[in-house]
Amino acid sequence: MYSVAQIHAILGRQTDALVDPTLEIFDLAYDTRKIRHGEHSLFFALKGIRDGHAFIGDAYQKGVRAFVVSQRDLDLSLYPAGNFIWVKDVLLALQRLASYHRAQFKKPVIGITGSNGKTVVKEWLTQLLQGDKQVYQSPKSYNSQLGVALALWNLSDDYDCAIIEAGISQPGEMASLEAMIQPDIGIFTNIGTAHAQGFSTKQEKIREKLQLFIHSSDLLFSSRYDIGPFLSKGVRGFTFGYMSLDDVQILQIADDGSLATTIKLSYAREVATFSIPFRDKASIENILICITALLFFGYPLAKITGKLAKLRPLDMRLQLKKGKNGCSIIDDSYSNDLGSLQIALDFLFQQQQHSKRTLILSDMAGLDNKLRQKLLDLLRRQELDRIILVGSGTYFLQDGLHTEVLFFKTTDELLSAMRNLTFEQESILIKGSRAFHLEEVSKVLVAKSHETVLEINLNALEHNLQLYRGMLPSGVKLMAMVKAFSYGSGSYEVANLLQFNKVDYLTVAFADEGVELRQSGITLPIMVLSPDEQVFETLVAHELEPEIYSFRILNALIAFLRRRHIKHFPIHLKIDTGMHRLGFMPDEMEKLMEALCHTDTVRPISILSHLVASGNVDHDDFTRHQIAAFRHCAAALEDATGFPLIKHIANTSGITRWPGAYMDMVRLGIGLYGVDTSHTLDLELVGTLKTTITQIKTLPAGETVGYDRKGILTRPSRIATVKIGYADGYNRRFGHGAGQMAVNGQLVPTVGAICMDMCMLDVTDIVAHEEDEVLVFPDLLQAASNIGTIPYELLVNISSRVKRVYFYG
Incomplete structure (x- = not known):
């Protein structure tokens, strides 16, 4: 994409020691653990918790021959073929390169920020636009100072537009993100409590986030957040909400009694009703943002209705699961693009439990000749033992890869053939576009287990x-x-x-x-x-x-x-x-x-x-x-x-x-x-124990629930049975209301004794349905306190029969 000499000029002609200024750079590297073939990588020696300069030798051993550094006393005799560019701030240099690269892209760039929902809106909007446009999106949640720079590097004129996510946690961070992203159009998802500790007031947080759009032409947002007064001069607002002045007016949102929600909207004197397969407030708001964006881009209401019907819940995390025959399954089957494929491959090679590695890969939307070459180059750099391709658009890869390659036109064809394929003692990455439903392949390969899960x-x-x-x-x-x-x-x-x-x-x-x-x-x-x-x-x-x-x-x-x-x-x-x-x-x-x-x-x-x-x-x-x-x-x-x-x-x-x-x-x-008994650190809980509601029944006052009839109902009640008991590690002391679980964000108490494989909850006062997800320990410290123990005991007693699912990304 750029030669070392060009990058040297872009970074402002800092001090240099260039051995081969013509060396072409295709990849940016900052973590030597993720470098497998570094010949055309540019290594940025970032200073964080660890100093990247300490890993220059590792990068050089892996083939890297171009470096951006700030440390002056390097012994260059150790790297005779190395090209070195010295800068004052390595991260700033990376951002400057990303900003320059973004400026070469002359098509629309959509910037997204807000407290929550950024990644979901980005993914859904990409899906909704994909059939009509070739859309580039920043991979996963690459929305940080480093992540945005890396995301922009893969932007090219092969795409019709780009959707880039930006996130901040404290004042002063958005200016550098704005300089890199330079969004033409903005989307503001919402303002909430996320990262609230980094800002003195809600108004300060709004002003800081809106810095992303100071040079944008238009900003899409919900009028309920009242951010209009904070918009920069020249930025036009395009809003949705319940007010008549909103561009997209919400007339009605109703739960239809099943798993769907009905939304009635008015836009440009037209009225339309949508049915969406979600009930939670966050998903409804995210879909309203997507509808507003499509209307802004000129889509008629009738066409939007058909597009929304294809949306499904997103699980945007890599899932590491225990597979059959000693395999490890990495399920990343919700989307497929070059950026997220690279992240998934990095995670695959992070696994050391098996020497054999298999990739199951579906076709990608909109692959033209340039993107096909990029995909081929990416796969050639991987040390894979087997690649299984799904979709006619992947056929071109068969002859270009130097490993075992199997090809199937459809997912159904692969599923039919799997009884004759051997999967044993290997790590398997399943990476596919949603349209290919490779989650069905995952179901075949993953070992069956108890339905209660511990998400790690x-x-x-x-x-x-x-x-x-x-x-x-x-x-x-x-x-x-x-x-x-x-x-x-x-x-x-x-x-x-x-x-x-x-x-x-x-x-x-x-x-x-x-x-x-x-x-x-x-x-x-x-x-x-x-x-x-x-x-x-x-x-x-x-x-x-x-x-x-x-x-x-x-x-x-x-x-x-x-x-x-x-x-x-x-x-x-x-x-x-x-x-x-x-x-x-x-x-x-x-x-x-x-x-x-x-x-x-x-x-x-x-x-x-x-x-x-x-x-x-x-x-x-x-x-x-x-x-x-x-x-x-x-x-x-x-x-x-x-x-x-x-x-x-x-x-x-x-x-x-x-x-x-x-x-x-x-x-x-x-x-x-993630357990901080001192309450002084911003730790994140690693394990989340979840189960589901098997059955809900309505019982009159005076009835009893559970063994020995100790769960006596004092009022007409709705009782939910959930799939967890003391054999799973849910202590019997949690019975009779000592334990509380969360259903749809609402706390509910246990009723009666805890059984071996099940227990019962009182859901009388909340909205709950069968098959709803249940959070077993909404507050681990409080749960431990309720039965007079410590969090250690609750964690280590979770039974091995409870399925562990690992998420990354």
């Missing part, structure tokens, strides 16, 4: 990890706790993400957990808590590092290693400074030093202890005592043995409250999964 948000886990990592000084290592099935969240699925994000250590409770991670491709160092003699062979065979807590275990391990003629086996020494659970006591240090100095079979890697009450201010004096005692023990042990030891005592609450206890490494546990 890998984006949230990554967010929490980076939040804690951002608190740590440079050089402090991070150990992530993945014991107890990662607090109920899953083993290798979570470990893969942690390995991808380069944590330093993983910790499991039992050797078997470590073995499963090793068999799933996890290569990080793994510490095993409290091992016993029966697992020594397993530890050695799978390179697992034991925590040693007593002389009995230490002596037994030394004897075992001597019999195997093994030397310098890595161990971690546990010191008991006050928990009084496991560990060597401080007065045993001299004996421990002597034992370690007289053997070469083991090699201490770290020394650790556990804080008893680091999150409790009432026990801060005891925490100080523990830290001081641990430092004394660690120093004595290091002096006596001569081994430099990694010292770690800070747990999750220790990271938050005791920065003086960071030492060489910290151990991140429950905070990683």
Whole structure:
């Protein structure tokens, strides 16, 4: 797309060291983990939680030969074929390049912002326009300072228009997004509470968001948000709402009693009625925005009616599911374009549990010759074992790929052939346009399970990890706790993400957990808590590092290693400074030093202890005592043995409250999964337990519900039965109203006793239907408090029979 020399000029002719100014650049890179063939990539050494300059060597090894950097003291002799451009601010340089590239696009660009609904409106509007126009959309929720720049890079004249999403969380961010996107037409979805903490008032948030449209000709929005007075001069408003002055007037919105909603509208003296397959307020508002946009673009009401009938709910996240025959299924079958395909492929290669990788790919809308070549080039760069193509428009790929390729004209043809295809011990990415219904392929490949699901948000886990990592000084290592099935969240699925994000250590409770991670491709160092003699062979065979807590275990391990003629086996020494659970006591240090100095079979890697009450201010004096005692023990042990030891005592609450206890490494546990008992951090909950309503029945006052007739109804009631019970990990103590679940955003109590596979809810006071989704723990901390326990117990007790579905993107 551009040569290195051209990019050099675009960025303002900063200092440079160009070896090959003619080198053509097709891809932008900022994360070396996602680079597989870097010959034509430009690497931006961004400074965030980690400094991108530290990864220039990794990028160079992966073939990258062009770099944008800000660090002046680089040793260029290490990169003899590298082209370097020096700038003051690397992110600003990336944005400047994106802004220049956007300016070359002379067709309409639609910018979307607002508190909520941006991605849904973007996706739906793309679907609605796709049949008439070739539409480019920013992939997924690429709406940040970095995401927008990356999204704009793939914009080209092959498209008739572009829809770009922009999001901000604090004042001052929108100006740079506006400079990049330069929207001709704007869409403002709504104003709500999202990111409210970043703005002093609602008015300030509106003004900041509207900065995106200061040079736009028109802005589409709902009159209910009253943003007209904040519009920049020269920007025309095009509104929808209930007022007669609105361009699109809402005459009626009615729930038809089923799963649909009827909307009656008036526009340009015409009246039309639409039926949409949604009941929730958010979807209704998002569809009204899309209708308004189509009317603005000149679509007649009659044509819009037919287009809306094809809309379906969007699940815009990559879903990682357990498949049959040991497979892992990545389901991303709701849309298909080059940008989102690249994201999905990156996630596929992030999975290490299988060496074999298969891509099932449908046709893409509007592929012309240029886009076909781009798709072919993208797939050639992937190390895929098999590609299964669906749709006649993909036929051109058959001869251009150097891997096994199977072709099917339709999804039905593929489904018919699947009984003769082998899928076993592999990671499978299913990527398809909605019209191809590849979710049916997913249903065939995914293992059947209980209908209650625990949704694991890998984006949230990554967010929490980076939040804690951002608190740590440079050089402090991070150990992530993945014991107890990662607090109920899953083993290798979570470990893969942690390995991808380069944590330093993983910790499991039992050797078997470590073995499963090793068999799933996890290569990080793994510490095993409290091992016993029966697992020594397993530890050695799978390179697992034991925590040693007593002389009995230490002596037994030394004897075992001597019999195997093994030397310098890595161990971690546990010191008991006050928990009084496991560990060597401080007065045993001299004996421990002597034992370690007289053997070469083991090699201490770290020394650790556990804080008893680091999150409790009432026990801060005891925490100080523990830290001081641990430092004394660690120093004595290091002096006596001569081994430099990694010292770690800070747990999750220790990271938050005791920065003086960071030492060489910290151990991140429950905070990683979104539980913040200190209430001071902006964590995101990783696991969401959901079920559905099986049946609703109306019962008179005086009837009883559940075992032993203890659920006595004092009024005529509507009782909903949901598919979760104590066998799923929903504790029996939640019975008789102690538990509350959320149906359509409304809290409802349990009725009667919790059964093994089901329980009952009182939905008398809310709108609820059979098959409605139910959120089991609307507030995890409150739920734990209600039955006198802690969030840990609720998470780790979620049964393994509950299906885990992993989302990313």
